[in-house]
Every structure is written in structure tokens, then in C-alpha cells.
Amino acid sequence: MLREARKNELKEKLFRTAVELFREKGYENVTVDEITSACGVAKGTFFNHFAKKDHVLLYLGRSQVERMEEIAIKLRQISDPKERVRSLFRSLLSRYENEGHLLRVVMAETVRSALLLSEEEKLAGELRKVLAELLEEAAEDGRLTKRFGLPVLASALCALYFQAMMMTASGDKEAQKLLDEQLDAVWDGFGGAERTDGGTRP
């Protein structure tokens, strides 16, 4: 366990050093040699952690997916489905606090590459899957609308999360607060008075 922690620590260090170099010199102009020199480790060490340079850019998303699975297990203790989602989003966003600059470099290089973009799309798919699973129980016992499928709800929540992530990447400190309010709003519904009388809902 301790060994695992040390391994993760080194991986994180390689990632941060690499992204910092990408930012300074441009992704294409940075070699694996430079990354390992800057970290003070042998070149081979890099390849114990990342199959190739590309994979550095996927590390952030992949480590979030790994954390997400752990977080999701704990979240099952929360009964209210909205609060489950809120808690998941808070945990995921907290990873990016004060790291907007890293996130921006990673996102820019990812959007440029068709391959990386399709890998990131898979990671977004994992988030939608976890969201759908977190909501499933509530859908079964009627604490969630039945008019729309879980994939529709999960993808809408995903859109809110990614916007908050983008805001965080731009250094916006209000991202979490706005996401909280948006979550309340989509749960309650945007529609007004005609809904609150309870009689006209189809």
C-alpha cells in the first residue's frame, strides 16, 4: 500500500513536470528525456508509468475516473439522488482547484488530437455511466422523473459538470457555486407556476 502510494506520487510528479514543460515549450517540442531529466529520474522510469508521451495528457482524466469509482461506492450511503450527484461533482471538481493552468494545457492538446479526443469521450462516457448508476435506485422507487430515460438525465448533468470544469480551468472561483444552483434548478425544473399547482402536469 505504501509502495503503491509512492508509485502514484512519482506518476503525479512526472505528470506535473511534463505539463509544465508542455506549457512552456509547446507539447511537440518536449521530449521524454527532458521530462525525466527535470524530474531527476531515469528515462526508463517514465515508461513504467506512461506507455508514451500522449498518455501524460490522458492521466488527469483517467485518474479522475479511477477516483470516481471509489467515490461512487461511498456515495451509496447518501439516499437523496440529487445530493449524491452534488457530492460526486464536488469531489471531482476539487481535484482541479488551483490547477486551472494544468487543466488548460491538457484540454488544449486533447482537443487538437482526434485520438485523444476519442479517448476523452470514453472517459466522459464513464462519468455518464456512473451518474446513471447513482440515479438508478432513485428512478426505481419514483424519486426521479420517469418521463426521460437515465441517459438523458445523466448526459445533461455531464454537460453542467463539464461547463464547471471549463470555468475552473479559466480560474473562475464561482464554478462550484453555480453548479450547485444549476443542480437545484434542473432537479426542480425550470417551468413555473403551471407546474406548482400539481394539476396540469401530464
Next chain:
Amino acid sequence: MLREARKNELKEKLFRTAVELFREKGYENVTVDEITSACGVAKGTFFNHFAKKDHVLLYLGRSQVERMEEIAIKLRQISDPKERVRSLFRSLLSRYENEGHLLRVVMAETVRSALLLSEEEKLAGELRKVLAELLEEAAEDGRLTKRFGLPVLASALCALYFQAMMMTASGDKEAQKLLDEQLDAVWDGFGGAERTDGGTRP
């Protein structure tokens, strides 16, 4: 008017040619000379339309904002606020149909540049403003929830729109359909049975 149309046509042609060249050779490696040569016009013509090469990347977003203002005026004929938003999103997304490849090049270069990203953020701000304006009337006469401010609702809608735009950029043909369903879902609310009885809503 005819002259204006011809002018816009040439601007569109310069834009498309430039983005195609950016895709082939990389943004940094394309000169204004190459763009105008490929279009068969004099170099000066480029600068009648774009102040500098950067501005080509802002054209798509800016032309969408210009269209949006025209569209929004027509949308005032639609009384249902949700259908107003739906109609706006449809019009905006239709611009990107079969243009995913152009949109991807533009987005990738935009995310890389702090300057362009802040310009795009201003354009997103315009969309949020137009959305808030489109919803204002409904908010006043109670056809919209009063529990959340218009900025919260508008920014959530914006998040759904941008996700649909990203999906369109990746060539996903289901983007419009999913957005339609998400719109219905956020209007109705995700919450289930405890809301439909009409008695427990705060």
C-alpha cells in the same frame, strides 16, 4: 444589400479556405499569403475582412452571435419560453451541420490561446444574455420558476448547448435529438413523485 451579400460570401470563403489550410498544415504554419492565394484574391482583400490571422478563428463564433440577435427578434413571436429556447438552439446548431471538421479545428486552436479563449468566453456571455432576455417575459408572468435567477437558468441551458455543439463537432448526428430531450427534462425537473403530487414543493 446585394453588395453586402457578396462581401459576406467572400468572407465565408476566406474563412473556409483558411481553416482547411490550418487543418492540413497546422495553424502556425499557414500565412495570410497562402490563404489569399488559395482563394485567388489579393492579400489586401484578406485585411478588408479580418484584422489579423487570429480573427479567422473568431469568425464562426462572431457570425453566430450576429445571427443570434436576428433570430432572437423572430423568436419573440413564440410564446412558450421552452420552445423559444429550443428554436434558438436549433437555428444555431444547424450552422454546424456537416461542418464538424471546421468546428473542431477552430475549437482546438481557440482552447490553446488564452486570448482567443477569453474572446470566446465573451461570445458565450452573449448567448447567456440572449437566453436570459428570451426567458425574462416568462419569468415575469410566472411561467418560469422563481426559485432560481435567470443567470443560473441561462448558464445551465448554455452548458447543454455547448455539449451539443461539441457532439456535432465530433460528427455525432444525435446531438440535436439529445438536446431536445434534455431541454424537456430540465423544464420538467428531474425530481420524481414527491413533486408531482403538488403538495410537497417548497
